[in-house]
Amino acid sequence: MPHTGTASLDTERLYSEVSHFYARQMQALDDGRTDEWAETFTEDGVFVLHGGHDRAVGRASLAASSAKARAALAEQGIRHRHWLGMLTVEPRPDGSAAARCYALVVATPLGGTPMLHRSTVCEDVLVRDGAGVWLVQHRQVSRDDLV
Known part of the structure; x- marks a missing residue:
């Protein structure tokens, strides 16, 4: 069902804002600006990997x-790039947003x-x-490859 009117503009703006947020966030991580990357999370932000x-x-x-x-990769002579796609963003009633995307990690040996x-x-x-400014809370x- 096509979106029309203000709701459509709000949804498009939200999608654009979150897409740009992720681009800046992943580029900071891939460029080794780990403190800057961490600042894209709330002070008490949570990152859960590999099923906890x-x-x-x-x-x-x-x-x-x-x-x-990052240091371990550098020692091995490997560079990582994160590629995010198939992004969906849903506004929540409390003003937060739920985002879901596929994230591919490309490894390149120098x-x-x-x-x-x-x-x-x-x-x-x-x-x-x-x-x-958008921040990751969780x-x-x-x-x-893991169950």
Whole structure:
């Protein structure tokens, strides 16, 4: 059913805002700006990976875990790029938004050939800060290769 009027414009604006948010967020992570990436989460933001086996809570923990992963990749001579697609964004009555997308991680050995490292589904609860900027309050990433 096609959307019309103000609701359509609001939905399109929300989709565009969240899409741009993810582009900035993933580029910060892939460029090694791990503190900046962690700032895209709420102060008490939660990141749950692999069905709950890996979990980070709070910006300091998020920054530390992403910096550690980045260092391990650098030591191996591998660069990761995150590619998000098939994004859906649903506004929630409390002003937050539920976002879901497929997230592919491409691994490229320096001087080598890119290869698909991981295929996942990313599900977020996004909230706005006092300045109206989107932040991740809760992220659940599920790998396609794990049950």
